[in-house]
Amino acid sequence: NNPYKLKGIDAIVKTDKSEIANYAIIDFTDNIKVYLAYEKPKSIVGVDIGVRHLITVVAIRNGKVWKTRFWGKELITDEMIKILGEPQGVTEIRNIRAKVKKTITEVVKFLEELNPKVVALEDLRIFENKVGNTLRNIEIELEQQLYNRGIKYKLLDPYNTSKVCSNCGFKKGEVLGPLFVCPACGYKADRDFNAALNLALKCYYTC
Ligand SMILES: [Zn+2]
Structure with missing residues (x-):
């Protein structure tokens, strides 16, 4: 052309x-x-919040994976061990927002550069355990900073995000430690990457 x-x-x-x-x-x-x-092309971005990588970002543009980035591998694991080890764990959960603030600021700066139409997050409000509460608090910090920067975001139903194969759509993928493996098509990927991509794809079709 x-x-x-x-x-x-x-x-x-x-x-x-x-x-x-x-x-x-x-x-x-x-x-x-x-x-x-030229019009600056918009992306759809999926963000996974987790215990292995604190944050995993996958941006798609024109339906294809465009950019990927991970944050905080040890950071969150150590904090999580502390939280789970404490009988109440409530103070630690509350402190988590302050602890991840700087990292989240970096993430949001990166998200802004991706020029997203929408940032898709997992709706973590439904999890009632300690891990879920901790991740939700991290998400609240992220939501706050996205809001402050005027970046549009959406909370999506987390159902199956980690189990669906982002390559072929098969719904019963296996998660083996850090890996996602699809028994239907043989696709292997970092599990957090697979989850973040599923969020982006879900949003690409439904947001
Ligand atoms: Zn597959």
Whole structure:
């Protein structure tokens, strides 16, 4: 598609960009200058919050995986051990927000660069155990910071996000330690990546 004909002005355009310009601005004041205007493409981003990787981000653009990033491998595991080891655990759960604040700020900065149409999160409000409560508190911090930056987000039903194969859609994938394995198509991936991608895909079709 290069060179291509720009609709409306019947001009032939040759450019090193892969996208097609939305419109052109033509300046006749000194010779002829043509400025091409492109729309910044939007992405759909899935964010998984977990005990292995604190945060896993998978962004899709045009239905395909575009960017992936993980945060905080040891950070959350150590905190989780502390929380589970404490008989009440309530203070630790409350402190978790303060502890992850800096990391979440980094995550949100990265999310902003992805120019997301929507950020898809798991609805963690339904889990009533210690791990669930802790993850929900991390999510609240993330929601707060997304809101402050004006980034649109949505809480999706977490049902099956970790079990569905993001490659073929098979609903009974196996999670073996850090790995997701699909018995139907043989696909293997980091389990958090698979979950975050499922959130992004769910949002891509339903948000
Ligand atoms: Zn599969």
